[in-house]
Every structure is written in structure tokens, then in C-alpha cells.
Amino acid sequence: MSSAPVTRSRLRILAVEFIRFGLVGGLGFIVDVGVFNLLRTTIMDPAHMHEGPVVAKLISTTLAILVNWLGNRYWTFKERRRADMLRESIEFFAVSIVGMGIGLVCLWFSHYVLHFTSLWADNISGNVIGLVLGAIFRFVLYRVWVFGEHRVRVPDARIEAAGKTTSIS
Template identity: 75%
Template sequence: MEFIRFGLVGGVGFIVDVGVFNLLRVTVLDPSHVHGGPVYAKLISTALAIAINWLGNRFWTFRDRRRTDVLRESVEFVIVSVAGMGIPLLCLWVSHYVMGMTSLWADNISSNVIGLGLGLGAIFRFVLYRVWVFGEARVRPPAAVDTAGKTTSLS
């Protein structure tokens, strides 16, 4: 079930990523006006998708294993997500700048189909989120107050 929930959360993130990428790519970051526009658009769209995915995974996919240290959990989530972002960014950069395929269609195929849609990045992120970010061994039990007023762990 976790993998299905992960996929659904990722689907929402994918829609946001592709939508924002295309909106930026054809407007304010059009490559005819901004050199590097497609790469900047992909960085922005992916950052927004990462934030949405973190919320969905924290509060739905891995809700039983979210940690009390929210800052550390979110930093680790971003580290894994940024590492996973390298795959579509590299595909986009090679296609657009090395191979000279500069159309909107080519940018979408390289970053959103080859980079995101083939599943390698998703599998990479799922495994690291499940084992490292939301790993069962990393969840700290909530503290409780005993009858003497001392804070103790519930483990």
C-alpha cells in the first residue's frame, strides 16, 4: 500500500512539475529570451513538486513513520529529492544543449518522460524515503511523562 500511496503522491507532484515547467518554459523563461530558461524552469517546477511530495508523503504515505524532528526529516527528504532531480535535469541538459533538441516537445520528452517517467528516479526515491527518511528504525517514540513528572521514552 505504501508504494501505491507513494505513486499517487508522486503523480500529483508530477502534474505540478510538468504544469509549472511548461508554464514557465513558454512564458517568463522562454529560451528565446532567457539563456538557460528550460533548466531554470525545471529547477523551479521540481522544487515546488518536492515541497508538495514531502507534505503528501509525510502526512499520507509514511504517516505512521513520520518523525518528531520535522526539520531533519524535511532536510533528508530534500537531499533525496534533489539527488533524484539530477536524472531529469541531466536528460534535459543533454537533449537541449548537447544534442540541440530545443523545442518545447523535446524538452518535455527529455525531462518529463525520459527523466521522470521511466521509473528509475521514482524507485530510487521510494527506497531512500522508506529506508532513510521515514525508516522504521529512525522513528523516535514520543516522550511521555511518568507519574513522578519525569519525561521518559515510550520504547
């Protein structure tokens, strides 16, 4: 019987993390889609630059990864963030780059293999299909590997402060 509350508690934590991940991802999505479309319709229009859609997606996704790292580190997985921020950020960006690759492959395949070259098709392949597949991949790896429970976490400032107060008395 004692395992039931633990299971509910873990499910609640997972649900909260998933919702926060979705909200952070939503902000990243706005950055990604906004920058992609701005670049794709201006200086990286395929009429001016053959590889423009892929380069625009590379730039927009890189900016979104930065936004997502900050949001996930300081909000989604704040209780799980690690003491070794450099290693955490390297692992986060490695997972994100693979996730970005998933989106880029979807865009590349649609644009250059299937020849669906409209702005609409580029958005569906890169910003819908690619982002959904990449988001599933990223959530699992962020939760299990980058911010996994087996990692050494940043000490909670309240616990540290309580410890200092106790040791002084």
C-alpha cells in the first residue's frame, strides 16, 4: 500500500515536468518558427540562396535551443539541475543538436527529395513533424540523461542556509 502514494507522487512530478517542458518548448517554438520564417522569407529565400531553408532552420533552432536550455535548467528541471553546469550544458546541447537534426532531416527530405518547396510545406515538415519527433526524443533524454536522478545536483540554497545557521549556533 505504501508504494501507491509514491507512484502517484512520481506521476504528478512527471506530469508537472512534462507541462513545464511543453511551456518552455512553446516559447522555444515561437523563437524557432519566428526566426525561421523571418530568415526564410528575406535574406535566406530559396530564390536568393538555394540552401536558405536549411540554413534558416539551423539558425532558428540554435536560438531556440538556447532559450530551451535556460527554461529547462531554471524552471522545468530546476530540482534536478546539476552542480556541473558545463557538463550539463554540453549534454543538453548534444541532445538538442540530435533533436535539431531530426527536424532538419524532415525539412531536407520534404524540400529536396519530395520537392515540396512552398513556405507552407517547409513549415509543416520542419516546424511540425520535425519538432514533434525531436521534442519526444529531447524530453526523454533530458529527463533520463541530462537531468537524470543519478546526477549530482545543485545544493538547495535553503538547505545550505539552514546548515550554516545550525553550525554557527
